[in-house]
Amino acid sequence: MTHRVDAPPESRVRAALDELRQRAGDNGTQPSVLALASKFGMSNTTFRRHFPDIAQEIAALRSAPPTPGAPREPTRYDRLVARNAKLKRHNRELTETLTLAACHIQRITLENQKLREELEAATGVARLTPIPSRRSATS
Structure with a gap:
C-alpha cells in the first residue's frame, strides 16, 4: 500500500x-x-x-543543443583527441631536441679532431693509432 x-x-x-x-x-x-x-x-x-x-x-x-557560448563537458573522444595532440607536440619537441643534440655532438667531434691535429702539429708528437690485437685461432 x-x-x-x-x-x-x-x-x-x-x-x-x-x-x-x-x-x-x-x-x-x-x-x-x-x-x-x-x-x-x-x-x-x-x-x-x-x-x-x-x-x-x-x-x-x-x-536542447547547448548554446554556442556555454561551456560544455568534453567527451571521451574530445579528451582523447586533445591527449593525442599533446603527445604529438611532445614527440615533435623531443625529436627536435634529439636532432639538435646530434648536431652538437657532430660539431664537438669535428672540433675535437681539429684540436688534436693542431696539438700534434704544435708539439711535433704524432699520435699512435692502436694496432688491433691478433688473437689466436685456438682461444
Missing part, C-alpha cells in the same frame, strides 16, 4: 526549478527532474504525475 504524498504548490516548485537552473548553470550541468523531485521528497514518477508541464520543461532543457 502506498502513502499519499502532499504535492507542494506549483509556485514553490517553479522557484526551486529556477534555483536549480541557476546552480546548474554555475557548475556547467543541466537540471534534472529527479533532482527537483528529491528536493521535495518525491519520487521521479510522482513528481511527473503531479507536475507534467514542469517535467516537460526540464526534459526540453536537457535535450
Whole structure:
C-alpha cells in the first residue's frame, strides 16, 4: 500500500526549478527532474504525475543543443583527441631536441679532431693509432 504524498504548490516548485537552473548553470550541468523531485521528497514518477508541464520543461532543457557560448563537458573522444595532440607536440619537441643534440655532438667531434691535429702539429708528437690485437685461432 502506498502513502499519499502532499504535492507542494506549483509556485514553490517553479522557484526551486529556477534555483536549480541557476546552480546548474554555475557548475556547467543541466537540471534534472529527479533532482527537483528529491528536493521535495518525491519520487521521479510522482513528481511527473503531479507536475507534467514542469517535467516537460526540464526534459526540453536537457535535450536542447547547448548554446554556442556555454561551456560544455568534453567527451571521451574530445579528451582523447586533445591527449593525442599533446603527445604529438611532445614527440615533435623531443625529436627536435634529439636532432639538435646530434648536431652538437657532430660539431664537438669535428672540433675535437681539429684540436688534436693542431696539438700534434704544435708539439711535433704524432699520435699512435692502436694496432688491433691478433688473437689466436685456438682461444
